[in-house]
Amino acid sequence: MQLDLPTFRKIEAVGWTIVICSLILFFGNFFTFVGVCLLIRHGFMIFKRTQLPDVDPAGKWVLVTGCDSGFGLGLAKRLYERGFNVFATCLDPRQAGGTELRTLGSPGGGDGDGAGTGSKGGVLKVMALDVTDDVSVAHCLEMVRRECANSGLWGLVNNAGCNFVGDVELTTVEQYLMQGNVNLYGAVRTCKAFLPLIRQARGRVVNVTSVKGLCVSPSCAAYCLTKFALEAFSDSLRIEMEQFGVGVSIVEPCNFGGVTGCLNEPALKTYIIHLYLIHPGCLKIKNLYPQRQLEEARKCAFTTAPTIEPVLSAFEDALCSPCPKLRYLVKGSNSYFDFY
The missing domain is CATH 1.20.5 (Single alpha-helices involved in coiled-coils or other helix-helix interfaces)
Structure with a gap:
């Protein structure tokens, strides 16, 4: 039909x-x-x-990198006050941050080796660590093993990092490599070194990235590149470590540069000097780009969060919560919108 x-x-x-x-x-x-x-x-x-209940800090060791200033310095003090045993690592322990921590951790509050016991039973040890140097990482690992060979390492906080402001064409390959060696491969080095101890304790890894590991902004290509990569590394590591009962969290601070010192006037001027003066090759093309970086960075510093307390709370939750979040995106601004 x-x-x-x-x-x-x-x-x-x-x-x-x-x-x-x-x-x-x-x-x-x-x-x-x-x-x-x-x-x-x-x-x-x-x-x-x-x-x-939260994790009991008694007898648990946490290693924090980048305790010279900012988040690392604040976190080392916070964990010590809470009762954790803390390895506070500094690029140069003789500078102000290391001195402050040694004073806090020494018996009687004096200037000692920073190996005293806190009011809640915690121990604070200040050590040198350059996350870009394999020898320094190996030496730090040996010192950590002596203290927690039996218990393992409960927490590793990869906080050490650096920032550089510059347009892609003005940033040298050496500056890209320098940022990658600190922000990305520094975390990779410490993870590979300390993972056996962390697996032993069924502990936590906390990697510090940034909101710029989620979205980009001009003049931050080198920095964003390292933070995007560290996000990917952390997600992959989390899947691999799940079988061992190890948690991996990412803390993503927004605009805290003013309160940490990353956007203070001396730091900003150093960025510009490195960008326009130290590398003569940039002089040929620098006039094509307005020297806006300094003013834009100053605006970020003006709108920065007034305290690092929200970031410290995120770290604390990642290390102490019975069910830590995968990501902690921490708003950092003194206004309703974060334009970092």
Whole structure:
């Protein structure tokens, strides 16, 4: 039997209606099922975070890199006051940050080796560590093993980092490599060195990236590159470490540069000197770019968060919560919007 065109169109419309309704029914049930599963999982995580006790810091060792200033210095003090045993590593322990920590950790508050015991039983040890130097990392590992060979290392906080402001064309390859060696490969070195001790303790790794590891801004290509890469490294490491009961979290601070000193006037002037004066090759093209970096960085410093307390709280939760988050995006601004 041959169908005329109007009849064929009607049959076609009915057929498509049946197909579409079937798809809606299938995917509607599918997405409902997925939604219920996610809701149950989310509820279970909320229960664990709110009802289960925090990690007991007694006898647990945490190593923090980059304790010379900023987040690292504040975190070392916070963990020590909470009762953790802390390895506070500095690029140069003789500078102000290392001196402050040694004074805090020494018996009687004097200027000693920083190996005293706090009011809650914690121990604070100040050590030198250059995360770009394999020999320095190996030496630090040996010192850590002496202290926690039996217990393992509960936490590793890869906080050490550096920043550089500059347009892609004005930034030298050496400056890209320098940032990568500190921000990315420094974290890789310490993870590879200390993972056996962390696995032993079924502990935590906390890597510090940035909001600029999620979105980019002009004049920050080298910095963003390292932070995006560290995000990927951390996500891969988390999957690998799950079988050993090791947690991996990422802390992503926004604009805290003013309060940490990264955007103070001496630091800003150093950026510009490195960008325009130290590398003569840039002089040929620097006039093509407005020297806006200094003013834009000053604006960021003006709108920076007034305290590093939110970042320290994120670190603390990542190390102490029974169910730490995968990511801690920490707003950093003194206004409603963070334009970092």
